[in-house]
Amino acid sequence: METQEKNTRTVKNNDTVQVHYTGKLTNGQIFDSSVDKEPLEFQLGQGQIIPGFENGLIDMKVTEKKTVTIPEDEAYGEVKKDLFQEVPKAELPPEIDPQVGMGLVAKNPDGSERQLRVAEVRNESIVIDANHPLAGQDLVFDLEVVAIK
Numbered sequence: 001m002e003t004q005e006k007n008t009r010t011v012k013n014n015d016t017v018q019v020h021y022t023g024k025l026t027n028g029q030i031f032d033s034s035v036d037k038e039p040l041e042f043q044l045g046q047g048q049i050i051p052g053f054e055n056g057l058i059d060m061k062v063t064e065k066k067t068v069t070i071p072e073d074e075a076y077g078e079v080k081k082d083l084f085q086e087v088p089k090a091e092l093p094p095e096i097d098p099q100v101g102m103g104l105v106a107k108n109p110d111g112s113e114r115q116l117r118v119a120e121v122r123n124e125s126i127v128i129d130a131n132h133p134l135a136g137q138d139l140v141f142d143l144e145v146v147a148i149k
Helices: 002-008 051-057
Strands: 016-025 030-033 040-043 065-070 084-088 103-107 113-121 125-129 139-148
Touching: 016 051, 051 065, 051 139
Parallel strands: none
Antiparallel strands: 016 030, 016 040, 016 139, 065 139, 084 125, 103 113, 113 125
C-alpha cells in the first residue's frame, strides 16, 4: 500500500524535494546542472529558488521528468539600469586589470559579498553591473524529481 501511495504523491508547496536539473539559455547553452552531482534539495515556498523553477515542480511525481521554460519575470527579472555604476579606476586594487565580462566581488557594509560584472571599460573608469548574470533572460530547465520528503 505504501509503495503505491509514494508513486502517486505529487510535489506541493512547502514540500522538501530533491531534484536533478539542467539549466539552459533559450539558445541551448547550459549554465548549470546537477547531473553527475548530488541532486538539489530545498523546501518549496521559502524563496530559496526562483519562482518559475518552483512552479514547474508543482504536481510532479518522483522519477517524473519535464522541461519548463521560465520567463525572465519568474527567473532573475529584467536588467535594472540602476544596478549599473561607474567606478573610477583609481578605486580598484592595483593588481586588477579590468576586462569586459570579468567578475568582481564587492563587500557590503554588513560583511556580505555581492557579485559584480565589468560591463564597460573606459579610460579613467569602469562600469560595473550588479544585476544577476541571468537577469533579462528567459531560462529553460530540464527537471527530474528524485524524492519528495
